[in-house]
Amino acid sequence: MAKRRSSFVEGALILGVSGVVTRIIGAFFKIPLGNLLGGSGMGAFTVAYQIYSALFLLSTAGLPVAISKMVAEARGRGCPGEGRRIFRVALGTFSLVGLLLSAGLWAAAPKVAALVGSPQAAPAVRAVAPSLFLVSVAAVIRGYHQGLGDMVPTAVSQVLEAVGKLAVGYGAAVFLLNRGCSPAQASAGAIGGVTVGSLLGCLYLLLHPGEEGDENKGHGLSAGRCLVRLLAISLPVMAGSLVLSLSNLMDMAIVMNRLQDIGFSQQASGGLYGTYNMVATLFHLPQTLITALGVSLIPPLSGALSRKNRMLARRLSDSALEFAALLSLPAGVGFCLLGRPLLELIYFARPQDCALGAPLLTILSPGVFFVAMTTMTNAILQAMGRMRTPVYTLTAGALCKLGVTWVLTAKPTVHIGGAPWGTVCCYGLITLLNLRALRRAGMGVSWDKVFFRPALAAGLMGAFLILLRLPVEGALGPKWGFGALTLSGAAFYGLMLLAVGALPREDILLLPGGKKMAKILRLK
Structure with a gap:
């Protein structure tokens, strides 16, 4: 089945938009949740989330990078079947790792919560434990699709995770508080939204079709060598994240x-x-x-x-x-x-x-x-x-x-x-x-292309803002003046990029609709 091949800039825009949406949803989740649960409830929520984050890092850090790199290399050599083998080995291995971490955290939740000085966080720790299995599966599938150059599954699954976290987590916290539960118990419902969100994202990824290929075609890696290479790539990335x-x-x-x-x-x-x-x-x-x-x-x-x-x-x-x-x-x-x-x-x-x-x-x-x-x-x-x-x-x-x-x-x-x-x-x-x-x-x-010309355009924009700021804020006030300065500064920056030659045609063509933009700007 033919697949849409995005340039890396188009893929970045897809992921970037989903990242902005996810951050906005996250803000709408945490701010009202803090007002709802108060200090004690948010304390239990934060403890559970920090424990989850640490184990999440151990189970998935570097995994999408490693898989996307290996799949892209296999495709570059004309061996798409090898990419499928890499995917299957990674999925089997890291699903098992995630399952063991989930089961271990569920069983040890009271001891782990007591160890960090917050025994009341034990229900919240248990509520988030299943997420470790789900995010391990999701990380493998995301890495595979990224290796194919398809960023849409990653973007959509991230938004689904955020929506599930907001709707289910906040709704569960309100329901539990109305039933007379303590804020610490309600925090378990709130962080349960993370688990439900992970489930929604994972289900979408499992249903999204990948690229078919004969795993035996070409001289691919054996399962053992494939796993060793995955670990060799992902472990240093994980080490950097831990640092x-x-x-x-x-x-x-x-x-x-x-x-x-x-x-x-x-x-x-x-x-x-x-x-x-x-x-x-x-x-x-x-x-x-x-x-x-x-x-x-x-x-x-x-x-x-x-x-x-x-x-x-x-x-x-x-x-x-x-x-x-x-x-x-x-x-x-x-x-x-x-x-x-x-x-x-x-x-x-x-x-x-x-x-x-x-x-x-x-x-x-x-x-x-x-x-x-x-x-x-x-x-x-x-x-x-x-x-x-x-x-x-x-x-x-x-x-x-x-x-x-x-x-x-x-x-x-x-x-x-x-x-x-x-x-x-x-x-x-x-x-x-x-x-x-x-x-x-x-x-x-290329220092001139990469650094000097964009820096010159940004510097000219800064000088433009300095000259414009006092009269604009004096006329419109701080709030409206900020908006006017931002828009005028962005427009002036775009003009300066063209004036200093910081937007060559080959880079414009990487953007969605790049041919039309290059024609309008008359870039040769």
């Missing part, structure tokens, strides 16, 4: 303790860190599209490399980095210049937090670009088979982050500002190390 997760936990502990060392109370330290997390949530929003771009890049780049087509691989790599720069640079400039009105628009009920958070967002603004480059260079290195390199660079970045945060947070003139400085230094270092690794691997970057 960042652990560094974030340690970073939180460092910030809280160092703030108290210089005289802040425990309550004040928690408030400062809460404000920083509020800003950090906003800081990570632009990465939704960048992450989708990285996921979409791995299959075509792996396929090009398997066919030893270095020219195509280099072109894909440069285009992916360029699109990441085109998206992240204006976002960073916007955070730097319009951070305060943006925060006040979103967190209008917390003016004091907005006043404190605006300088933190300004510090973080260069990090938007560095996080985007980290995501894309990691994806390129993984597609090239250099799975360990991101682990080393992520570890170096995490150590840098902890060191910078430790030193700066203890300075009374900086205090909570040390946390965003640590983040910027972390991802800046990772970006430099990854670019160096790509150059040594023969995949050097």
